[in-house]
Amino acid sequence: MPTRSRTDARRRWRKLFAGSVVLIAVAAIGFTLWSNRQDEPNKQTPVADPGGTPLPDAQRARGDLDRLTIAWNRNWESYDRNAFGPGWSGRGGEPVLADGCTAREDVLKRDLTEVRLAEGNSCMVRFGVLIDPYAGERLPYDRFKASDIEIDHVVALGDAWRSGASQWSAEQREQFANDVGNLLAVQQRANQDKGSKTPDQWRPRNAYWCDYARRWIAIKSHWGLTVQATEKSALADMLTTCSPPTAR
Template sequence: MIRSTTRAAAVPLLLALAGLAGCAAGPGAGPAAEPRPVPAPAVGSPGFPPSAARARRQLAALRVAWGEHGETYERGAFGETWSDETDAPGGRNGCDTRDDVLRRDLSGVRVGDRNPCVVLSGVLRDPYTGEELPYSFRRASRIQTDHVVALAAAWRAGAWAWSPERRLAYANDLDVLLATNEETNHEKGAKTPDKWRPPRREYGCEYGRRWTGIKAKYGLAVTPPEKRALEELLATCG
């Protein structure tokens, strides 16, 4: 009798729990949203950065001039936020630019189940220092997105005369961007290679190639000391 009573009492309890579980989704709840398709990888332009030989030719052809209009620079002139709505390499794939950079530059990347654009974790081998840095979505500011030729440096070199659309494209061009650690990014700031170089000397060649390639791609000028510094960096390529 005791077992039978216990079994009978359990039935209404199970039905009540099932009803609560059904109500948890709220009225009118439908099936769970389907996961978004994995976006196409964004890596930038094919063949970028240029080879050392090509970079040397590009550097020789760059306009040499002192910076202008530095006092009028404003970050907002390049767009207020990351944008996917540009025709720059990697644009229009459904992910914002920062997530594209993280997916490209980090190893062991884990992305969101529902939104595969969002990088939850991974490891960065910082190109400027060689350090291995863990990335976590919850502490995202530890790894930042660096404009190799900083926006302020591009402004002084000619971007002050560009249209807003061209400046937005520059700010979101994956060829211009690298993931790096917060401290190094702040130390670099808007300095040109005559005032700052990566602490990791082995990266000097690629840094010179990237910097020169960006200046050539966008028709930006170099100052005389900047050009000499780039020649020195490219000389390390062998």
């Protein structure tokens, strides 16, 4: 009887071992398929130009600011993030730009230094370093680890909705949400503090006032969005920090 018991035990162990091997093989195949899908560039109809709205010099920004229409915010209670199309979940299906990358991917490639891309994928940033424009901190980036880096809409979608985007088509709103000229890689905490506030309510560190105001004005001007009087005054104040043009 003891011999038979040992034989039965060995058979059970063999079955368990064989089952484990099968499970490991299936898991390995699944991971390989997932990894390959992650490394493939996006193949969808582009929603926007990867160049985005250009950043004007200070003189042009002052002129554009003067021409912006002053109006009270409206339709604020009806804002819905989904009205601007899908975000960048990283799970696939995100809108892509004309270069085949998502807006988020293009912003990371543009704003990070020491960038290392995924092998065989010119869109996916695996590693990099951000010098955050809002707070000035140096932040490491690793795609597969929790990060303190977020992508900010400088002119927030909520503010855009209140200053004119509520009247746009769904296609226009999706294009706006993916305008890389309105996107920055920034520190998570600063981005959350900013939220959908306008420059009269929130500003980055002083050293970034000039670029921030120029970018804000460029977006409002390009997309035909309105400003409030206090917002316009704050932007004019921030532009005073821009260096005067060099005399020739």
